Amino acid sequence: MNPSPSQRTPVAVAVGLMVRADGAFLMASRPEGKPYAGYWEFPGGKLEVGESLRDALAREFEEELGVRVREAQFWRSLRVDYPHALVDLQFCRITAWDGEPQGREGQQLSWQTLPVTLSPVLPGALPVLGWLAQEGG
Numbered sequence: 001m002n003p004s005p006s007q008r009t010p011v012a013v014a015v016g017l018m019v020r021a022d023g024a025f026l027m028a029s030r031p032e033g034k035p036y037a038g039y040w041e042f043p044g045g046k047l048e049v050g051e052s053l054r055d056a057l058a059r060e061f062e063e064e065l066g067v068r069v070r071e072a073q074f075w076r077s078l079r080v081d082y083p084h085a086l087v088d089l090q091f092c093r094i095t096a097w098d099g100e101p102q103g104r105e106g107q108q109l110s111w112q113t114l115p116v117t118l119s120p121v122l123p124g125a126l127p128v129l130g131w132l133a134q135e136g137g
């Protein structure tokens with residue numbers, strides 16, 4: 001069955017790697033009701049119409065985690081073709097924030113170092129672990 005054109009239009013997604021001074025990074029489980037519920041990913045979400053990457057990141061982190069992003073740098077992008085959507089993931093490193101992350105949408109949170117002890121990891125989050133390994137964690 002051919003997908004409808006709307007399913008093939010890339011959707012921009014802002015994703016943040018919160019990295020602590022000790023090198024640990026935050027992962028979150030996808031809440032019930034979303035595709036790939038229970039899979040581990042990096043917090044973030046889709047850009048709204050007219051929204052910048054930075055604004056989307058700040059909004060998603062406030063909504064999902066109750067965290068105010070203070071410093072974020074674009075890191076890498078990745079296109080992933082899922083059956084449910086074609087996504088352009090824009091990964092940012094978040095190095096300064098206010099507040100302690102809380103799972104405001106029922107998601108579990110976990111600070112991780114390499115190798116991660118969580119599974120399953122979302123296909124669109126797995127390459128990030130390789131990139132981190134290349135950079136020495």
Ligand SMILES: Nc1nc2c([nH]c(=O)n2[C@@H]2O[C@H](COP(=O)(O)OP(=O)(O)OP(=O)(O)O)[C@@H](O)[C@H]2O)c(=O)[nH]1
Nearest residue numbers: 013015034041042043044045046080085087122124125
């Ligand atoms: N947040 C996040 N999304 C990712 C990652 N990797 C990845 O493929 N994605 C995909 O990017 C898309 C993000 O959509 P979402 O459903 O989390 O976004 P959202 O919070 O705006 O959801 P909503 O549609 O319920 O408002 C999903 O298709 C998800 O599978 C990741 O590491 N983090």
